[in-house]
Amino acid sequence: MKRLVTLSIALVLATAACSSSDSSSDSSTSPAPSDLAAQVASYELLAGTPNRFLVGLFTPDKGVVSYGTVDMSFSYLGDGSSSPVSGPGATGSFILVPPESGHSHMGESPDEHTHVDESASPSTETDIEAARAKAPEVTQPDMARGVYEAPDVVFDQPGVWQVDVSVELEGNTQTVSANFNVAEEASYPAPGQAAPSSDNPVLRTPGAKPAEVDSRATEGWSSVPDPELHQVSIQDALRAGKPLVVVVSTPLYCQSRFCGPITDQIGGLAADYDNVADFVHLEVWKNYQKKVVNQEAADWVYRNDEITEPWVFLVGPDGKILDRWANVLDIRELQQELDALSG
Numbered sequence: 001m002k003r004l005v006t007l008s009i010a011l012v013l014a015t016a017a018c019s020s021s022d023s024s025s026d027s028s029t030s031p032a033p034s035d036l037a038a039q040v041a042s043y044e045l046l047a048g049t050p051n052r053f054l055v056g057l058f059t060p061d062k063g064v065v066s067y068g069t070v071d072m073s074f075s076y077l078g079d080g081s082s083s084p085v086s087g088p089g090a091t092g093s094f095i096l097v098p099p100e101s102g103h104s105h106m107g108e109s110p111d112e113h114t115h116v117d118e119s120a121s122p123s124t125e126t127d128i129e130a131a132r133a134k135a136p137e138v139t140q141p142d143m144a145r146g147v148y149e150a151p152d153v154v155f156d157q158p159g160v161w162q163v164d165v166s167v168e169l170e171g172n173t174q175t176v177s178a179n180f181n182v183a184e185e186a187s188y189p190a191p192g193q194a195a196p197s198s199d200n201p202v203l204r205t206p207g208a209k210p211a212e213v214d215s216r217a218t219e220g221w222s223s224v225p226d227p228e229l230h231q232v233s234i235q236d237a238l239r240a241g242k243p244l245v246v247v248v249s250t251p252l253y254c255q256s257r258f259c260g261p262i263t264d265q266i267g268g269l270a271a272d273y274d275n276v277a278d279f280v281h282l283e284v285w286k287n288y289q290k291k292v293v294n295q296e297a298a299d300w301v302y303r304n305d306e307i308t309e310p311w312v313f314l315v316g317p318d319g320k321i322l323d324r325w326a327n328v329l330d331i332r333e334l335q336q337e338l339d340a341l342s343g
Contacts, residue, residue: 035059038165038178041147043308043326045182046190050152054327055092055165057148057176059138066144067134069093071166077179078159087155092148092165095330096131098261136167145257147328158184187303188311191323195244195315198234200282200296203227212286212294215252216260225251226267228274229281234296238319243277243341245269245334248301249310250284258328259310265331266312269338276342277314284309316341 041054053072057065070092075084131144148165155161161182166175189195201208203221210217210224217224224230229247237244247266249259263281270279282300284307286292293307301308312325314337323337 035062036065036167036174036176038163038176040163040178040180041327042180043311044186044188044190045155045180046186047155047158047182047184049191050154052325053090053092053150053153053163054095054147055150055163055178056146057165057167063138063140064145065136065167065169066096066139066146067094067131068136068167069132070136070148072148072150072153073164073166074153074155075162075164076155076157076159077162080160084162087161088153090150090153092150094132094136095146095149095328096128097145097258097328098265136169138169149328149330155182158182188308188326189300189313189321189324191321193321195234195238195246195313195319195321196299197238197319198282198296198299200233200235200280200294202233203230211288212283214281214283215250215285215288218252226263226270226281228270229263229267229279232278232280234280234282237278237280238315240278241317241319243317243322243338244313244315245273245277245279245338246282246300246313246315247280247310248282248284248297248313250288253285253288254309262310262312262329265329269331269334273338273342276338314338 037058037060039056039058041056042052045051045053055070055072057070059065072090072092074087074089076087077084131146159182160179162177162179164175164177166173168174186193201213203213203224205213210221213230214224214226234244234246245266247263249263251260251263254260266279266281273279282297283294284297284301286294293302297309298307300313301311308326310327312329312334313321314323314334316322323334325334
């Protein structure tokens with residue numbers, strides 16, 4: 001089995017963050033048009049159904065584009081042999097990824113991680129809205145990390161598509177393009193499908209090691225962060241007929257540094273919505289050093305010889321997927337759906 005992979009935009013953010021200690025460059029600099037690049041950050045896009053379209057904007061030598069909104073227009077390229085066919089348009093809003101908590105790291109081992117100053121990036125709902133209300137600017141990733149999301153984008157046919165993203169930076173409108181694939185059928189668990197009935201290990205499962213339950217647990221069961229995410233197996237939750245939230249992530253070893261924050265967010269929701277749904281964290285690695293993946297995580301996100309992460313899935317009381325979020329999460333969207341289930 002191949003080791004876990006992440007999208008290019010995530011690696012760009014992580015790499016830029018690792019080098020952002022160079023204080024000789026400004027924190028906000030308008031790039032030349034040739035410097036701006038785009039990377040589609042959605043793991044799977046489907047034809048004929050609404051999609052959350054995610055795209056990251058970055059400059060290889062200056063940082064990432066953060067805050068505000070961008071305009072998107074889509075074109076169908078097919079196999080590339082004919083002229084592009086105009087498709088839908090959309091507005092993308094910035095989704096701020098919260099800073100990592102003290103127990104969320106990125107690196108090849110627990111001793112090789114990058115710490116993000118929690119004071120450098122806002123995490124409350126008010127601050128998230130304030131970040132979205134600001135004008136777009138180029139920042140270093142340790143100031144603001146995130147992508148732009150356009151909700152409910154419908155692609156009418158599968159194949160290769162192109163997105164043209166227009167953003168105003170310091171009074172100048174710049175446009176950058178990226179190609180991406182739209183699939184005819186879902187490979188990952190999708191709304192309307194039955195959720196995989198995974199018998200994942202939980203706290204103190206006989207024979208299981210703490211790090212198999214959460215990679216951040218390096219000092220025994222008492223060091224498992226977010227224990228509320230490791231109380232019940234997915235299999236038992238499905239049998240009980242209670243709504244379920246599943247986050248699939250590898251917080252300690254996640255190169256994108258999105259995994260720790262998204263797992264922390266789900267842990268925070270578990271305390272407020274424990275009467276509405278069960279909450280489960282599926283750790284990706286059974287043994288990171290030997291590159292052994294947990295089969296329970298593979299059931300959800302191992303496809304085409306690759307593991308993609310992080311993911312969040314909302315499962316209804318009937319055991320079917322209600323919604324899913326790939327790579328990043330606007331926590332308010334999940335809150336709204338949980339509120340609807342509680343009513």
